[in-house]
Amino acid sequence: MDLELRHLKIVRAVAEAGSVTKAATRLGLAQPALTTQLKRIERALGGALFDRDHNGARLTPLGELVLSRAMVLLPAAQELQEEAVRFANASGSVPCYRLGATNGPILGGLVDRLATARPSTPVSTHTSWSARELTTMVILGRIDFALIGACGESPPPVESPVVWVTVGMDPVFVLLDEDHPLADREEVELAELAGERWAVTPGDSCFGDCFATACARSGFTPRTIYETDVGTCAHLAQVGRAAVLCQATFQPPAGTAMVPLAGAPLRWRQLLGWHPEEPAARVAASIVEHAKAAHADAVRRSARYAAWLAGHPRFGTVP
Structure with a gap:
């Protein structure tokens, strides 16, 4: 053998x-x-x-x-395999933007801005709930840029050569049924929601642990937590079955209200990453600016978030 x-x-x-x-x-x-x-x-x-x-x-x-x-x-x-895959997937002389993203506010706006600024350059997208998967795809050269979220000040999901830039820092708001007793409040204390069931989109960050810690500080342990897709989360809020933890840039559907949590106990960093040794690194500065502009557009579209930012200047798009 x-x-x-x-x-x-x-x-x-x-x-x-x-x-x-x-x-x-x-x-x-x-x-x-x-x-x-x-x-x-x-x-x-x-x-x-x-x-x-x-x-x-x-x-x-x-x-x-x-x-x-x-x-x-x-x-x-392992290093040989990664280098070989990156070489095989390199775009070479034909520019092509290959974007990967988790659930967030930037991807759509970034695609639109790139298509407008460089209409002859192909753009492809890949979405995943796993920031680790997207980071690995950047390392292997399968995508050029990854848009992911990180909880609070936690580091990116994988120790790697990938360069990460913070595009924006957003608070986490709560999405409620419009008839909920707290739906018309300017903000709500997390403790006031102690009796709720919760819903959140899946991910491989420490957000679940951070949420549990925030609840413990508010004196309660969260009841049922539904981990599911964005559409199902919104439906559970509409029918009053769950309070949904959502990024402040989220556009609340009819029948719901998005309410800030007092003191912003939960935060979400929007990150853009790329491999410094790949051809994409040469245009990274431009992509960062487009990503920040797309994030700023998302903030402006959320009237509740834009109003909240007036009293919380540490949040929003990074200058």
Whole structure:
């Protein structure tokens, strides 16, 4: 049997987990199947890599040698793959803007502005609820720019070479049924909503933890939280089934009212990212300006947000 990278990944997984059973769970394999593969790897390498007993699996001297080489080879192979994919996906001499975005206020306006400023340049879009997925796509060269959100002051989702610029900082408002007793308030304390069920769009940021923390500070634990798409969130607000946590740029549908939360306990940063070594980096400054203009347009379209900003100058589009 020839040694393959997947075999080194198995050795690394067992060493990190400290047992074959735990490693099998992490790798999504049945324990007997992983044990069989490990025995084949050991035969190919000429000896036992682990001492295994009821306490787990411990590296033998041979195992230490193999693992030390694996920790060099596996990252190198991953880096090679990423560079190859970026090269294959590079736009070369034909300019093309490939945009990726999570749910947010900027993508539509950015597409419109690019199409107006450079009508001969193709623009493509990809949407995802996962900021991690979009960051990986930038790293691999599958998209040129990613528009994502980050909760409060939290860092971007993945440690990577991607350059991130903050386009805007928005508060999180609450969307209520227009007949809700608090719907006509200028702002509402989070504690006043303690008895509500909640709805929010999905994501892989720390927003859920930040919301739970804000509720705890207000003296309650949130009831049911529906995690679903934007349309369903709006419908649940319309029929009075949930209070919806939404970005302040959101356009409330008929039958609902968007109300600021007192003290802005929840904030959402709008970020634009790109790879500094890709051709897209040459036009990044221009894209940033277009993205900020698109965000400013979204703020102006939200009358409730625009009025709220008069007393909260730390929020809104970054100059």
